[in-house]
Amino acid sequence: SIPVLTVWCLTRGGLMGRAFLLIYMTWAWQIDGAPQRGGRFSPALRKRLFWAHFSQYFPMMLTRSEELDPTRNYIFGYHPHGIISLGALCN
Numbered sequence: 001s002i003p004v005l006t007v008w009c010l011t012r013g014g015l016m017g018r019a020f021l022l023i024y025m026t027w028a029w030q031i032d033g034a035p036q037r038g039g040r041f042s043p044a045l046r047k048r049l050f051w052a053h054f055s056q057y058f059p060m061m062l063t064r065s066e067e068l069d070p071t072r073n074y075i076f077g078y079h080p081h082g083i084i085s086l087g088a089l090c091n
Contacts, residue, residue: 009017034040068074 006021009021013020
């Protein structure tokens, strides 16, 4: 499926919509290196006091059942979905 914003920019966005789409696509494909780096790490955001309050409000404990190889990639699943799943962000 084609994203809605892309369709809107091409069909109804006019010149500004197409310019925005071109700038965004250039940034996403050429400039942004997040897929190669593994994300957009921001030390300033990680040090915010908000996260301390957030983790106190959503108490959670992470239990590791076995050692993981740090040279491999892993996908972690978390359930339940929805507003309750915000506790997973605390870890």
